[in-house]
Amino acid sequence: MQALSGGLACTLPGWAVAANGLWMPDEDLPLTPTQTEGPFYPETAIEQQLFNDTDLSQKIAGHEFAKGQLVVVKGIVTDQRGKPLAGSVVEVWQACASGRYHHSRDESNPLLLDNNFQFWGRAITGEDGKYSFKTIIPGKYPGRMGRHIHYRIDSPQHQRLVTQCYFSEYGEDNSKDGIYRQLDAKQREQVTVQLDKPSDQAQPWSGSFHIVMGKAS
Numbered sequence: 001m002q003a004l005s006g007g008l009a010c011t012l013p014g015w016a017v018a019a020n021g022l023w024m025p026d027e028d029l030p031l032t033p034t035q036t037e038g039p040f041y042p043e044t045a046i047e048q049q050l051f052n053d054t055d056l057s058q059k060i061a062g063h064e065f066a067k068g069q070l071v072v073v074k075g076i077v078t079d080q081r082g083k084p085l086a087g088s089v090v091e092v093w094q095a096c097a098s099g100r101y102h103h104s105r106d107e108s109n110p111l112l113l114d115n116n117f118q119f120w121g122r123a124i125t126g127e128d129g130k131y132s133f134k135t136i137i138p139g140k141y142p143g144r145m146g147r148h149i150h151y152r153i154d155s156p157q158h159q160r161l162v163t164q165c166y167f168s169e170y171g172e173d174n175s176k177d178g179i180y181r182q183l184d185a186k187q188r189e190q191v192t193v194q195l196d197k198p199s200d201q202a203q204p205w206s207g208s209f210h211i212v213m214g215k216a217s
């Protein structure tokens with residue numbers, strides 16, 4: 001069985017080096033909790049969008065950047081034994097920095113739509129199970145205090161997972177968010193990205209979101 005690279009495994013509690021020298025979890029990893037898909041999944045499938053790559057901060061390289069704090073969210077998709085799941089389709093969608101979605105159901109939202117932002121993206125994991133998105137910290141919006149990125153993941157032989165991730169920087173807002181509050185303490189920890197903020201303000205913030213998938217029944 002493949003195992004996570006030491007660097008990432010070291011950041012996860014409950015991992016140890018097995019006799020073969022590979023990092024393995026002591027016991028089954030807890031599944032990433034399911035959270036509501038919400039009303040703003042893109043109206044046209046992300047796969048069919050004109051701009052749908054893993055850099056949401058610009059529609060096209062060299063184009064103007066979207067407003068907001070740049071952040072790189074990367075991670076790995078695994079099963080409960082920590083095995084990387086190759087061929088996983090990882091889709092994300094989120095609000096722009098002002099707090100508005102590019103969706104007809106959000107047209108009554110008076111907040112400004114950032115036309116330089118690519119509101120969704122799609123990645124397919126390789127053999128190492130890893131994915132990475134460059135984006136901006138989403139804005140808050142009416143009804144959601146927690147800044148969040150929506151995820152939908154499909155892995156071969158596993159159940160589709162729909163969830164959301166949040167950011168450690170905004171703990172007070174997260175604690176006021178109704179969806180976040182439905183999670184228990186352990187689950188909140190699982191879906192909260194711990195941010196690394198470089199002193200060079202031109203560099204993006206970064207953090208990881210490990211996704212653990214359950215087998216299809």
Ligand SMILES: [Fe+2]
Binds near residue numbers: 038040144150
């Ligand atoms: Fe949302």
